[in-house]
Amino acid sequence: MNATDPIDTARLSLALGDLRLPAIKVIWPDFADRADKEGWPAARFLAALTEHEIAERSRRRIERHLDEARLPPGKTLESFEFEAVPMVSKAQVMALVAGDSWLEKGANLILFGPAGGGKSHLAAAIG
Incomplete structure:
Protein backbone atom coordinates (compact mmCIF):
# COMPACT_ATOMS: atom_id res chain seq x y z
CA MET A 1 0.00 0.00 0.00
CA ASN A 2 1.22 3.50 -0.74
CA ALA A 3 0.81 6.67 1.35
CA THR A 4 -2.28 7.73 -0.61
CA ASP A 5 -4.21 4.49 -0.14
CA PRO A 6 -7.84 5.60 0.47
CA ILE A 7 -8.30 3.14 3.35
CA ASP A 8 -5.13 4.32 5.12
CA THR A 9 -6.09 7.94 4.47
CA ALA A 10 -9.53 7.40 6.00
CA ARG A 11 -8.09 5.55 9.01
CA LEU A 12 -5.55 8.31 9.58
CA SER A 13 -8.23 10.97 9.35
CA LEU A 14 -10.35 9.15 11.95
CA ALA A 15 -7.37 8.59 14.24
CA LEU A 16 -6.31 12.25 14.08
CA GLY A 17 -9.86 13.25 14.92
CA ASP A 18 -9.93 10.85 17.88
CA LEU A 19 -6.60 12.24 19.08
CA ARG A 20 -7.93 15.79 18.74
CA LEU A 21 -5.26 16.90 16.29
CA PRO A 22 -7.36 19.02 13.91
CA ALA A 23 -4.52 21.04 12.40
CA ILE A 24 -2.53 17.93 11.54
CA LYS A 25 -5.69 16.31 10.16
CA VAL A 26 -6.05 19.18 7.68
CA ILE A 27 -2.41 19.74 6.70
CA TRP A 28 -0.83 16.29 6.71
CA PRO A 29 -1.47 15.49 3.00
CA ASP A 30 0.36 18.65 1.87
CA PHE A 31 3.21 18.02 4.31
CA ALA A 32 3.43 14.37 3.21
CA ASP A 33 3.65 15.37 -0.46
CA ARG A 34 6.38 17.89 0.32
CA ALA A 35 8.24 15.39 2.51
CA ASP A 36 8.11 12.79 -0.28
CA LYS A 37 9.33 15.27 -2.90
CA GLU A 38 12.13 16.65 -0.72
CA GLY A 39 13.12 13.35 0.90
CA TRP A 40 12.51 14.40 4.49
CA PRO A 41 13.44 11.94 7.21
CA ALA A 42 10.47 10.73 9.29
CA ALA A 43 11.56 12.83 12.29
CA ARG A 44 11.52 16.03 10.22
CA PHE A 45 8.06 15.20 8.86
CA LEU A 46 6.69 14.54 12.36
CA ALA A 47 8.38 17.66 13.74
CA ALA A 48 6.84 19.82 10.99
CA LEU A 49 3.39 18.40 11.69
CA THR A 50 3.63 18.85 15.45
CA GLU A 51 5.02 22.39 15.16
CA HIS A 52 2.09 23.27 12.92
CA GLU A 53 -0.39 21.78 15.42
CA ILE A 54 1.21 23.72 18.29
CA ALA A 55 1.13 26.99 16.34
CA GLU A 56 -2.53 26.46 15.41
CA ARG A 57 -3.48 25.66 19.00
CA SER A 58 -1.77 28.83 20.16
CA ARG A 59 -3.57 30.87 17.50
CA ARG A 60 -6.93 29.35 18.39
CA ARG A 61 -6.31 29.89 22.12
CA ILE A 62 -5.60 33.59 21.56
CA GLU A 63 -8.66 33.86 19.32
CA ARG A 64 -10.81 32.15 21.98
CA HIS A 65 -9.49 34.36 24.78
CA LEU A 66 -10.13 37.50 22.76
CA ASP A 67 -13.64 36.31 22.00
CA GLU A 68 -14.30 35.45 25.66
CA ALA A 69 -12.96 38.85 26.76
CA ARG A 70 -15.72 40.53 24.71
CA LEU A 71 -13.49 43.54 24.07
CA PRO A 72 -15.14 46.18 21.93
CA PRO A 73 -13.78 45.88 18.37
CA GLY A 74 -11.67 48.54 16.72
CA LYS A 75 -10.25 50.04 19.90
CA THR A 76 -6.53 50.53 19.34
CA LEU A 77 -3.88 52.77 20.84
CA GLU A 78 -3.47 54.36 17.41
CA SER A 79 -7.13 55.38 17.40
CA PHE A 80 -7.10 56.71 20.98
CA GLU A 81 -7.09 60.52 21.05
Whole structure:
Protein backbone atom coordinates (compact mmCIF):
# COMPACT_ATOMS: atom_id res chain seq x y z
CA MET A 1 0.00 0.00 0.00
CA ASN A 2 1.22 3.50 -0.74
CA ALA A 3 0.81 6.67 1.35
CA THR A 4 -2.28 7.73 -0.61
CA ASP A 5 -4.21 4.49 -0.14
CA PRO A 6 -7.84 5.60 0.47
CA ILE A 7 -8.30 3.14 3.35
CA ASP A 8 -5.13 4.32 5.12
CA THR A 9 -6.09 7.94 4.47
CA ALA A 10 -9.53 7.40 6.00
CA ARG A 11 -8.09 5.55 9.01
CA LEU A 12 -5.55 8.31 9.58
CA SER A 13 -8.23 10.97 9.35
CA LEU A 14 -10.35 9.15 11.95
CA ALA A 15 -7.37 8.59 14.24
CA LEU A 16 -6.31 12.25 14.08
CA GLY A 17 -9.86 13.25 14.92
CA ASP A 18 -9.93 10.85 17.88
CA LEU A 19 -6.60 12.24 19.08
CA ARG A 20 -7.93 15.79 18.74
CA LEU A 21 -5.26 16.90 16.29
CA PRO A 22 -7.36 19.02 13.91
CA ALA A 23 -4.52 21.04 12.40
CA ILE A 24 -2.53 17.93 11.54
CA LYS A 25 -5.69 16.31 10.16
CA VAL A 26 -6.05 19.18 7.68
CA ILE A 27 -2.41 19.74 6.70
CA TRP A 28 -0.83 16.29 6.71
CA PRO A 29 -1.47 15.49 3.00
CA ASP A 30 0.36 18.65 1.87
CA PHE A 31 3.21 18.02 4.31
CA ALA A 32 3.43 14.37 3.21
CA ASP A 33 3.65 15.37 -0.46
CA ARG A 34 6.38 17.89 0.32
CA ALA A 35 8.24 15.39 2.51
CA ASP A 36 8.11 12.79 -0.28
CA LYS A 37 9.33 15.27 -2.90
CA GLU A 38 12.13 16.65 -0.72
CA GLY A 39 13.12 13.35 0.90
CA TRP A 40 12.51 14.40 4.49
CA PRO A 41 13.44 11.94 7.21
CA ALA A 42 10.47 10.73 9.29
CA ALA A 43 11.56 12.83 12.29
CA ARG A 44 11.52 16.03 10.22
CA PHE A 45 8.06 15.20 8.86
CA LEU A 46 6.69 14.54 12.36
CA ALA A 47 8.38 17.66 13.74
CA ALA A 48 6.84 19.82 10.99
CA LEU A 49 3.39 18.40 11.69
CA THR A 50 3.63 18.85 15.45
CA GLU A 51 5.02 22.39 15.16
CA HIS A 52 2.09 23.27 12.92
CA GLU A 53 -0.39 21.78 15.42
CA ILE A 54 1.21 23.72 18.29
CA ALA A 55 1.13 26.99 16.34
CA GLU A 56 -2.53 26.46 15.41
CA ARG A 57 -3.48 25.66 19.00
CA SER A 58 -1.77 28.83 20.16
CA ARG A 59 -3.57 30.87 17.50
CA ARG A 60 -6.93 29.35 18.39
CA ARG A 61 -6.31 29.89 22.12
CA ILE A 62 -5.60 33.59 21.56
CA GLU A 63 -8.66 33.86 19.32
CA ARG A 64 -10.81 32.15 21.98
CA HIS A 65 -9.49 34.36 24.78
CA LEU A 66 -10.13 37.50 22.76
CA ASP A 67 -13.64 36.31 22.00
CA GLU A 68 -14.30 35.45 25.66
CA ALA A 69 -12.96 38.85 26.76
CA ARG A 70 -15.72 40.53 24.71
CA LEU A 71 -13.49 43.54 24.07
CA PRO A 72 -15.14 46.18 21.93
CA PRO A 73 -13.78 45.88 18.37
CA GLY A 74 -11.67 48.54 16.72
CA LYS A 75 -10.25 50.04 19.90
CA THR A 76 -6.53 50.53 19.34
CA LEU A 77 -3.88 52.77 20.84
CA GLU A 78 -3.47 54.36 17.41
CA SER A 79 -7.13 55.38 17.40
CA PHE A 80 -7.10 56.71 20.98
CA GLU A 81 -7.09 60.52 21.05
CA PHE A 82 -4.59 61.27 23.82
CA GLU A 83 -4.91 65.01 23.11
CA ALA A 84 -8.62 64.90 23.95
CA VAL A 85 -7.89 63.37 27.37
CA PRO A 86 -4.94 65.31 28.81
CA MET A 87 -5.09 63.45 32.14
CA VAL A 88 -3.94 60.27 30.34
CA SER A 89 -0.20 60.21 29.69
CA LYS A 90 0.60 58.74 26.30
CA ALA A 91 4.18 58.07 27.43
CA GLN A 92 2.99 56.10 30.46
CA VAL A 93 0.52 54.05 28.44
CA MET A 94 3.11 53.27 25.76
CA ALA A 95 5.68 52.31 28.41
CA LEU A 96 3.12 50.03 30.05
CA VAL A 97 2.33 48.34 26.74
CA ALA A 98 6.01 48.04 25.73
CA GLY A 99 6.97 46.31 28.98
CA ASP A 100 5.57 42.93 29.78
CA SER A 101 6.78 42.41 33.34
CA TRP A 102 3.28 43.10 34.64
CA LEU A 103 1.98 40.33 32.38
CA GLU A 104 4.64 37.88 33.52
CA LYS A 105 3.71 38.60 37.14
CA GLY A 106 0.01 38.20 36.40
CA ALA A 107 -0.62 41.70 37.73
CA ASN A 108 -3.88 43.51 37.14
CA LEU A 109 -4.29 46.94 35.61
CA ILE A 110 -6.81 49.25 37.16
CA LEU A 111 -8.11 52.15 35.12
CA PHE A 112 -10.19 54.74 36.89
CA GLY A 113 -11.43 58.20 36.11
CA PRO A 114 -14.52 60.13 35.10
CA ALA A 115 -17.03 58.96 32.53
CA GLY A 116 -15.86 59.52 28.97
CA GLY A 117 -12.20 59.45 29.96
CA GLY A 118 -11.30 56.61 27.64
CA LYS A 119 -10.95 53.81 30.21
CA SER A 120 -12.81 51.22 28.14
CA HIS A 121 -11.02 52.22 24.94
CA LEU A 122 -7.60 51.92 26.62
CA ALA A 123 -8.47 48.64 28.32
CA ALA A 124 -9.63 47.16 25.01
CA ALA A 125 -6.56 48.47 23.16
CA ILE A 126 -4.18 47.07 25.76
CA GLY A 127 -6.10 43.78 25.79
